Amino acid sequence: xxxxxxxxxxAKHLGVSTALVSYVLNNKEKQARVGPEMAERIRATAKEMNxxxxxxxxxxxxxxxxxxGLIVADISNPFFSNIARVxxxxxxLNNYTVIFGSSDENAEKSASLIxxxxxxxxxxxxxxxxxxxxxxxxxxxxxKFPYVLIDRYFNTLDxxxxxxxNFLASYKAVKHLAKxxxxxxxxxxxxxxxxxxxxxxxxxxxxxxxxxxxxxxxSLRESSYEAxxxxxxxxxxxxxxxxxxxxxxxxxxTNSLAINGLKEINKRKIVVPDELGIISFDESDAFDxxxxxxxxxxxxxxxxxxEAVRILMNQLEKKPEHSPTGLDTTQIVIDAxxxxxxxxxxxxxxx
Amino acid sequence: xxxxxxxxxxAKHLGVSTALVSYVLNNKEKQARVGPEMAERIRATAKEMNxxxxxxxxxxxxxxxxxxGLIVADISNPFFSNIARVxxxxxxLNNYTVIFGSSDENAEKSASLIxxxxxxxxxxxxxxxxxxxxxxxxxxxxxKFPYVLIDRYFNTLDxxxxxxxNFLASYKAVKHLAKxxxxxxxxxxxxxxxxxxxxxxxxxxxxxxxxxxxxxxxSLRESSYEAxxxxxxxxxxxxxxxxxxxxxxxxxxTNSLAINGLKEINKRKIVVPDELGIISFDESDAFDxxxxxxxxxxxxxxxxxxEAVRILMNQLEKKPEHSPTGLDTTQIVIDAxxxxxxxxxxxxxxx
DNA sequence: CTGAAAGCGCTTACAG
DNA sequence: CTGAAAGCGCTTACAG
Numbered sequence: 001x002x003x004x005x006x007x008x009x010x011a012k013h014l015g016v017s018t019a020l021v022s023y024v025l026n027n028k029e030k031q032a033r034v035g036p037e038m039a040e041r042i043r044a045t046a047k048e049m050n051x052x053x054x055x056x057x058x059x060x061x062x063x064x065x066x067x068x069g070l071i072v073a074d075i076s077n078p079f080f081s082n083i084a085r086v087x088x089x090x091x092x093l094n095n096y097t098v099i100f101g102s103s104d105e106n107a108e109k110s111a112s113l114i115x116x117x118x119x120x121x122x123x124x125x126x127x128x129x130x131x132x133x134x135x136x137x138x139x140x141x142x143x144k145f146p147y148v149l150i151d152r153y154f155n156t157l158d159x160x161x162x163x164x165x166n167f168l169a170s171y172k173a174v175k176h177l178a179k180x181x182x183x184x185x186x187x188x189x190x191x192x193x194x195x196x197x198x199x200x201x202x203x204x205x206x207x208x209x210x211x212x213x214x215x216x217x218x219s220l221r222e223s224s225y226e227a228x229x230x231x232x233x234x235x236x237x238x239x240x241x242x243x244x245x246x247x248x249x250x251x252x253x254t255n256s257l258a259i260n261g262l263k264e265i266n267k268r269k270i271v272v273p274d275e276l277g278i279i280s281f282d283e284s285d286a287f288d289x290x291x292x293x294x295x296x297x298x299x300x301x302x303x304x305x306x307e308a309v310r311i312l313m314n315q316l317e318k319k320p321e322h323s324p325t326g327l328d329t330t331q332i333v334i335d336a337x338x339x340x341x342x343x344x345x346x347x348x349x350x351x
Numbered sequence: 352x353x354x355x356x357x358x359x360x361x362a363k364h365l366g367v368s369t370a371l372v373s374y375v376l377n378n379k380e381k382q383a384r385v386g387p388e389m390a391e392r393i394r395a396t397a398k399e400m401n402x403x404x405x406x407x408x409x410x411x412x413x414x415x416x417x418x419x420g421l422i423v424a425d426i427s428n429p430f431f432s433n434i435a436r437v438x439x440x441x442x443x444l445n446n447y448t449v450i451f452g453s454s455d456e457n458a459e460k461s462a463s464l465i466x467x468x469x470x471x472x473x474x475x476x477x478x479x480x481x482x483x484x485x486x487x488x489x490x491x492x493x494x495k496f497p498y499v500l501i502d503r504y505f506n507t508l509d510x511x512x513x514x515x516x517n518f519l520a521s522y523k524a525v526k527h528l529a530k531x532x533x534x535x536x537x538x539x540x541x542x543x544x545x546x547x548x549x550x551x552x553x554x555x556x557x558x559x560x561x562x563x564x565x566x567x568x569x570s571l572r573e574s575s576y577e578a579x580x581x582x583x584x585x586x587x588x589x590x591x592x593x594x595x596x597x598x599x600x601x602x603x604x605t606n607s608l609a610i611n612g613l614k615e616i617n618k619r620k621i622v623v624p625d626e627l628g629i630i631s632f633d634e635s636d637a638f639d640x641x642x643x644x645x646x647x648x649x650x651x652x653x654x655x656x657x658e659a660v661r662i663l664m665n666q667l668e669k670k671p672e673h674s675p676t677g678l679d680t681t682q683i684v685i686d687a688x689x690x691x692x693x694x695x696x697x698x699x700x701x702x
Numbered sequence: 703c704t705g706a707a708a709g710c711g712c713t714t715a716c717a718g
Numbered sequence: 719c720t721g722a723a724a725g726c727g728c729t730t731a732c733a734g
Contacts, residue, residue: 006727017705022729035703056410056472057727060710065407067450067471075439081432088426088453097467099418099450102439116448120418121407259636266640285610285637289617357711368721373713386719408711411726 005049013045021046025053059121068312069117069125070100071110073225079255079282079301080128083150086305087126094313096123105192105225107132118145124312128152131192146315148308148330151299152196158329160315162307164336166196169297170203170251172338173279176295177249178211180344182277185213186239186247188232188257191222200253200281218245229260236264249277249344255284262290277344281336293341300334307332356400364396372397376404410472419663420468421451422461422478424576430606430633430652431479434501437656438477445664447474456543456576458483469496475663479503482543497666499659502650503547504682511666513658513683517547520648520687521554521602524630527646528600529562531695533628536564537598539586539608542573551604551632569596580611587615600628600695606635613641628695632687644692651685658683 007025011018016038023029024042059065068091072080084100091098099122101113110130117125125147129137134154140147141159148160170187177185187204190197201220208215218239223231239247252258258280270276272292279295280287287294311330358376362369367389374380375393410416419442423431435451442449450473452464461481468476476498480488485505491498492510499511521538528536538555541548552571559566569590574582590598603609609631621627623643630646631638638645662681 004727007729008727018728019705019707019730022727026729028730038704052466052470054411054472054727055470056407056416057710058729059407060405060411060712060727061729063710074436075426076429076433076436078427078429078432081429081435082427084432084451085425085427085453088451092452097450097452097471099448100435100439101443101448102436115403119403119406120448121405262640285635286640289613289637289640289642291640291642355711358713359711369712370714370721370723373711377713379714389720405711408726409713411711411728412713414726 004054005051006054007051010042010045010049010051013049014041016042025051063121064123065121066096067120067122068096068098068309069114069120069122070098071103071113071117071125071127071129072100073105073128073130074102075100076102077256078284079151079299082301083128083305086302087309090306090309094309094317103128103130105130107136111136114140123316124148126150126308126312129154129194131194146312148311150304150308152194153331155195160311160330162304162311162332162334163196164297164299164334166199166336167203167206169281169336169338170200170253171207172203173251173297174204174207174211176338176340177251177277177279177344178207178213180273180277180346182249182344183213184245184248185251186218186249187220187251187253188235188261189220189222189253190257191224197253204251216245218247223257223260228256232257232260233264236261240264240268240270248275250279252278252280255280255282255287258282258294259284259286262286262294266291273343273345279338279344290343292343294343295338295340298337298339300337303334307334355405356402357405358402361393361396361400361402364400365392367393376402414472415474416472417447418471418473419447419449419660420465420471420473420476421449422454422464422468422476422480423451424456424479424481425453426451427453428607429635430502430650433652434656437653438660441657441660445660445668454479454481456481458487462487465491474667475499477501477659477663480505480545482545497663499662499681501655501659503545506546509680511662511681513655513662513685514547515650515685515687517550517687518554518557520632520689521551521604522558523554523689524602524648525555525558525562527689527691528602528628528630528695529558529564531624531628531697533600533695534564535596535599536602537569537590537600538571538602538604539583539612540571540573540604541608542575548604555602567596569598574608574611579607583608583611584615587612591615591619591621599626601630603629603631606631606633606638609633609645610635610637613637613645617642624694624696630689630695641694643694645694646689646691649688649690651688654685658685 007018007021011021020034021042024034024039025046029039070087075081088098103110103113107130110133114136127147127149128151129149134157137157150162153161153163174185189201221235252261272278281297283296283298287296358369358372362372371385372393375385375390376397380390421438426432439449454461454464458481461484465487478498478500479502480500485508488508501513504512504514525536540552572586603612623629632648634647634649638647
């Protein structure tokens with residue numbers, strides 16, 4: 001690549017000091033009381049020489065990079081790529097850019113991503129944390145490194161966060177299924193101790209209890225993240241390819257679980273919503289194109305992304321005096337919407 | 352945030368020079384012939400003080416950031432987020448990180464993104480270029496800035512690139528439709544002069560010509576990018592809500608066009624593949640869950656991402672002497688696979 | 703009104 | 719074997 005032109009080149013060209021050039025190009029000519037004609041000449045030659053400031057140098061000097069690190073489970077998952085897009089736009093409005101990384105739900109990978117991004121001096125992190133990352137995150141908190149968790153959270157960690165009300169969303173979904181006449185409701189979730197998933201499970205259990213619907217070992221089944229396709233296929237086989245105690249409805253805890261589940265349901269030509277009611281968390285094109293459009297629990301990626309950036313901007317741009325302690329933590333809990341469509345319409349109880 | 356520990360802190364702590372510390376931590380102790388016991392002490396205190404090198408400082412010094420800028424039309428489009436994931440992984444293997452930006456098919460936005468990323472000193476760019484960006488890109492070429500185009504390209508620009516054989520993919524798709532008995536084939540494409548899209552249109556036209564199938568003003572219809580939903584809805588209305596000359600099959604030029612088109616087809620309860628055959632470019636969960644799974648033209652995002660990074664790595668890491676001219680440009684054309692499924696099965700000609 | 707100088711945190715050629 | 723020094727491209731407090 002060609003040699004870039006620096007402030008020094010401009011200064012030499014005009015026979016002035018680099019300081020002068022710097023002041024002018026940063027529009028601080030008033031402050032430095034540079035003459036207007038000199039300011040003009042500097043600006044002109046800067047344009048002429050096609051000068052581009054080296055933000056790396058500025059960052060070294062200022063200690064700020066105006067860069068946000070984004071760590072999600074997988075950037076190719078539409079839920080996360082939608083959030084990424086919102087974050088990109090919000091960050092851009094504030095003159096920040098975004099570096100991203102995918103943790104694959106793996107704590108070590110998460111640690112090494114955090115590390116890499118910090119070495120690159122990102123000003124803040126937005127993280128959808130993986131299981132067993134409380135320690136890494138609490139280390140960040142100790143060092144007062146600005147970050148905000150999205151989608152997931154930890155009970156033992158006092159950190160900024162944006163998430164939906166997982167318990168209630170799940171709870172309402174089950175109540176909705178019951179109201180439509182379904183009684184053998186089964187939840188398919190991830191096998192993880194992450195509290196957001198735990199909340200979804202607990203919301204399910206609580207609603208079932210209140211409804212006095214029977215729970216058994218097949219009521220709440222769990223898939224791994226790594227072998228989701230095989231796990232969901234097996235679970236579906238065990239639940240659907242049997243006569244006794246076959247569920248009459250499913251609550252899927254994420255879009256990936258639902259997509260895998262729907263494929264199995266399609267294979268078996270099971271009739272939704274008559275034989276089987278379905279509700280899933282998240283959104284997906286698949287939900288729209290499944291022959292019976294899915295009722296789903298919508299997490300607004302728009303709001304999640306916007307709130308996350310807003311929290312960080314407040315923290316990064318605020319004057320220190322505004323927060324005497326400097327330790328305030330913001331948690332936003334967004335209400336998830338149940339979008340009702342065809343996949344669990346009214347059903348007569350058989351008896 | 353807490354003060355970070357620097358090489359200077361370590362040096363002070365041990366009463367040695369920063370140079371020594373730097374050599375040891377970069378494993379260049381041999382070169383600097385540092386004593387092994389001192390090297391050990393330095394490493395120990397570095398760990399003890401939780402030293403993290405400031406990569407910004409290193410970058411300023413080296414002129415390299417080990418960062419790749421990725422510019423796509425929209426990171427939330429699955430096609431691009433899938434590529435982003437591949438690029439992330441490949442970059443990571445080479446110790447690079449990725450900054451991304453979405454151009455929204457807008458030339459000005461593209462220019463300002465390129466500018467912002469260059470000011471941040473990315474070592475290279477991977478770009479899915481928007482319309483009318485030849486000039487910006489040719490400027491990059493002039494400055495010998497390393498970049499590689501993905502998905503799209505420009506005839507007038509000699510640049511690195513990875514793309515599929517768009518003409519042939521389209522051509523084969525039409526031939527496939529014809530073989531299945533469809534004769535009134537209609538293509539829905541984007542209204543753009545981008546050559547990759549032009550190639551898809553030309554492949555369609557060429558095949559139609561060879562097949563001696565009649566072309567009329569409705570054979571090839573175009574949607575804008577900004578108002579895709581309205582445009583496709585209108586086109587579908589004009590083509591489908593009529594008795595005369597109704598097409599018997601569609602070739603969609605991208606996943607977004609297909610998804611919008613399929614929604615219109617669903618609304619009208621048109622029977623695929625009997626009343627209407629369908630083939631689309633790209634992939635989508637929607638293609639799997641449409642009641643009649645779509646035959647599609649698969650662009651391997653895996654290969655596109657990998658080849659793009661490979662080209663850059665060759666360029667960035669190679670010793671100068673390996674390329675006497677230093678101007679070689681690499682273009683990879685990947686063969687797209689036609690994945691045949693249910694959406695255009697055998698159809699008897701009516702007559 | 704203007705410019706020399708120090709410094710951000712590193713690396714590395716060079717002198718001893 | 720070891721360290722002082724210059725330099726990467728900026729910014730800015732300070733002296734004149």
